[in-house]
């Protein structure tokens with residue numbers, strides 16, 4: 639459990655998208671704080687709601703951008719976004735069970751998915767943004 643820290647290696651050559659990714663980092667770090675506080679499943683779920691809501695906003699912006707750029711990997715990229723949202727909704731459905739360690743499991747998934755997705759997938763459309 640370590641906070642996501644922004645660095646230039648995450649940049650996709652778009653200030654707008656970089657700022658959206660920074661906001662995702664911040665929302666993931668809010669989950670880290672919730673785990674550290676030992677928030678109830680209800681409170682943890684609300685923190686997840688904020689992340690899911692913003693992920694929708696960011697994914698919609700990114701998807702519109704990829705279509706605008708005629709980015710060839712758009713369909714598989716969209717499937718990855720859908721996977722992230724579905725996975726978080728699946729986690730939320732089992733949160734009320736009170737399963738021990740589920741909050742850490744969610745956090746680990748979120749941190750790993752966001753950082754890996756940006757570095758290995760979002761960065762692949764960066765060359766298409768160059769003038």
Ligand SMILES: [Fe+2]
Pocket residue numbers: 700715719755759760
């Ligand atoms: Fe993406």
Ligand SMILES: [Fe+2]
Pocket residue numbers: 659696700756760
């Ligand atoms: Fe992204």
